[in-house]
Amino acid sequence: MDVRKEIKSKKKLGDILFENLTLLFALMLVGLVVFIAVEMFIDSAESREKFGWGFIFSSDWNPVKEEFGALPFIYGTIVSSLLAFLISLPNTISVAVFLSEVVHKSVRTPISFLIEILAAIPSIIYGFWGIFVLAPFIRSTIQPFLQSTLGFLPFFQGPAYGTGLLTASIILAIMITPIISSITRDVLKAIPVSQREAAYALGATKWEAIKMALLNARSGILGGAVLGLGRAIGETMAVTMVIGNKAQIKASLFEPAYSMASVIANEFAEASGRIHISSLIEVGLILFGVTFIINSLARLLIYSVTRKA
Amino acid sequence: MRESYILINPSNLMRRKIVNKVMIALCVLAGVITILPLLYIFFYTTQSGISSLNLDFFTQLPKPVGEEGGGMANAIVGSLILIGIGALIGIPVGILSGIYISEYSKSFIATIIKFTTDILSGVPSIVIGIFAYGVVVIPMQRFSALAGGFALGILMIPTITKITEEMMKLVPQSLREASLALGVSRWKTTLRIVLTTASSGIITGILLAIARAAGETAPLLFTAFGNTFWQTNIDEPIAALPLQIFIYAISPYDSWHRQAWAGAFVLIFLVFIVNLMVRYVTRNKFTS
Numbered sequence: 353m354d355v356r357k358e359i360k361s362k363k364k365l366g367d368i369l370f371e372n373l374t375l376l377f378a379l380m381l382v383g384l385v386v387f388i389a390v391e392m393f394i395d396s397a398e399s400r401e402k403f404g405w406g407f408i409f410s411s412d413w414n415p416v417k418e419e420f421g422a423l424p425f426i427y428g429t430i431v432s433s434l435l436a437f438l439i440s441l442p443n444t445i446s447v448a449v450f451l452s453e454v455v456h457k458s459v460r461t462p463i464s465f466l467i468e469i470l471a472a473i474p475s476i477i478y479g480f481w482g483i484f485v486l487a488p489f490i491r492s493t494i495q496p497f498l499q500s501t502l503g504f505l506p507f508f509q510g511p512a513y514g515t516g517l518l519t520a521s522i523i524l525a526i527m528i529t530p531i532i533s534s535i536t537r538d539v540l541k542a543i544p545v546s547q548r549e550a551a552y553a554l555g556a557t558k559w560e561a562i563k564m565a566l567l568n569a570r571s572g573i574l575g576g577a578v579l580g581l582g583r584a585i586g587e588t589m590a591v592t593m594v595i596g597n598k599a600q601i602k603a604s605l606f607e608p609a610y611s612m613a614s615v616i617a618n619e620f621a622e623a624s625g626r627i628h629i630s631s632l633i634e635v636g637l638i639l640f641g642v643t644f645i646i647n648s649l650a651r652l653l654i655y656s657v658t659r660k661a
Numbered sequence: 662m663r664e665s666y667i668l669i670n671p672s673n674l675m676r677r678k679i680v681n682k683v684m685i686a687l688c689v690l691a692g693v694i695t696i697l698p699l700l701y702i703f704f705y706t707t708q709s710g711i712s713s714l715n716l717d718f719f720t721q722l723p724k725p726v727g728e729e730g731g732g733m734a735n736a737i738v739g740s741l742i743l744i745g746i747g748a749l750i751g752i753p754v755g756i757l758s759g760i761y762i763s764e765y766s767k768s769f770i771a772t773i774i775k776f777t778t779d780i781l782s783g784v785p786s787i788v789i790g791i792f793a794y795g796v797v798v799i800p801m802q803r804f805s806a807l808a809g810g811f812a813l814g815i816l817m818i819p820t821i822t823k824i825t826e827e828m829m830k831l832v833p834q835s836l837r838e839a840s841l842a843l844g845v846s847r848w849k850t851t852l853r854i855v856l857t858t859a860s861s862g863i864i865t866g867i868l869l870a871i872a873r874a875a876g877e878t879a880p881l882l883f884t885a886f887g888n889t890f891w892q893t894n895i896d897e898p899i900a901a902l903p904l905q906i907f908i909y910a911i912s913p914y915d916s917w918h919r920q921a922w923a924g925a926f927v928l929i930f931l932v933f934i935v936n937l938m939v940r941y942v943t944r945n946k947f948t949s
Contacts (some may be wrong), residue, residue: 374758379770390880469929476925480921586706620794643785651780
């Protein structure tokens with residue numbers, strides 16, 4: 353009896369140890385996210401105390417005079433990400449429909465493989481391509497076209513730099529397309545085939561069946577798109593290379609602008625004053641907060657569809 | 662209700678068929694328009710990269726402005742060191758937390774941890790850079806490979822956690838039961854049976870995380886900082902391939918641009934090979 357008990361208790365000890373070891377590491381993840389937030393909150397104390405809420409609403413960013421306001425960066429981030437979101441949403445849905453419903457498997461497999469690769473390509477390469485291919489193309493083709501057709505609108509006026517808000521939005525739209533379309537395809541897969549078969553059995557056309565699947569998957573698709581939006585907001589290198597890096601708020605989409613991530617990338621290593629670094633960390637804290645909220649929302653939307661499958 | 666009315670009304674049939682054709686055509690058109698730039702980026706970079714790549718790229722140090730030639734040997738070694746440090750942090754944390762989510766996933770804590778993993782994978786990499794700056798650079802009083810590797814390690818964790826969880830969940834329950842029925846304790850079953858069976862998938866997941874980390878630039882800007890000379894000490898600023906590409910890409914010199922394209926190609930090639938492996942391994946998993 354004693355031996356048996358001993359064996360049993362030993363086994364249990366090993367199990368308890370192992371479960372708690374893995375739990376410890378898993379909790380480290382939770383702790384890490386909390387620690388990131390706390391650390392940035394503490395390090396930005398100086399800037400938060402000096403500027404208060406005015407930091408978000410002031411557009412004066414002057415390291416020499418030590419005056420810091422993040423409005424131009426917040427504006428640049430929001431406008432470029434939202435534009436990217438709006439450009440890529442209809443396109444990614446059609447890519448997902450195109451790949452999952454229309455083309456033959458022999459076309460789908462290589463194309464979806466390439467899209468997977470493009471989701472993993474470093475953002476610096478997108479930025480590099482943006483400088484050398486996209487920016488000249490916008491300067492020489494897109495901008496003259498938009499100005500000759502919609503030039504009366506304030507959004508499309510101004511000189512041709514090539515780099516600016518619109519260029520950043522387009523590169524972001526291209527970058528988030530692979531992410532959104534792969535999630536859209538996963539979500540569409542989670543919609544039972546029987547639903548589509550039922551629609552066909554009732555005499556629905558192909559488009560009507562697809563429309564029904566899209567409607568049923570809408571919250572998941574939106575979740576994927578919002579996830580892409582979160583990615584766009586935090587995107588650093590590609591945006592830094594094509595947005596023009598000028599802290600200003602102008603109506604024209606062709607004007608150079610600045611984003612939260614870009615200003616950190618450009619100024620952090622060279623920042624000398626304590627208040628300058630503190631302000632940059634506060635920009636990082638805002639960035640963290642915004643992406644945290646947006647990603648939570650996206651995940652909840654995606655779970656709501658995929659959990660049912 | 663409105664839908665069903667349309668379905669039974671034959672006079673609408675023609676209109677519905679036209680709408681069907683038009684919408685499918687629009688989907689195909691928009692799909693092609695979206696896919697084309699993606700393919701263009703891929704092939705443009707590959708082509709510019711291959712035409713600029715030579716042996717010197719892998720063996721030489723960067724040359725000063727105006728001198729032709731040179732390479733990124735120090736940046737490649739630097740990236741390897743940074744990834745090595747990152748892997749030491751990312752792999753154990755990633756695998757162990759992945760095991761917890763997969764094997765003990767009934768608890769409420771596991772749901773929170775899963776959610777946190779998703780959140781962590783969405784934290785902008787530049788924010789991780791700031792974090793590494795505060796935790797490693799400030800106490801050490803200087804930029805270092807250690808700080809850069811620390812940032813890359815954190816970025817690797819969510820990818821590895823996720824793939825460990827997914828791969829271990831693919832292992833049939835019957836294997837676990839067979840092992841437990843033979844009297845093997847649960848933790849040994851997890852390590853010796855489940856983890857071993859899932860290992861090929863987990864290894865490709867690790868490679869995927871490494872390939873991503875290899876291309877990360879933003880978190881290295883103010884942690885590893887970059888270096889134009891040989892440097893292998895982990896407590897000194899160190900060069901990294903993506904950092905070097907960034908500096909060269911925004912420079913006004915043609916010869917530097919060519920070097921940057923070559924570097925970009927090396928990164929794309931890495932991503933391509935790793936994704937090919939992932940696809941190969943996961944396909945075997947799903948068919949067996």
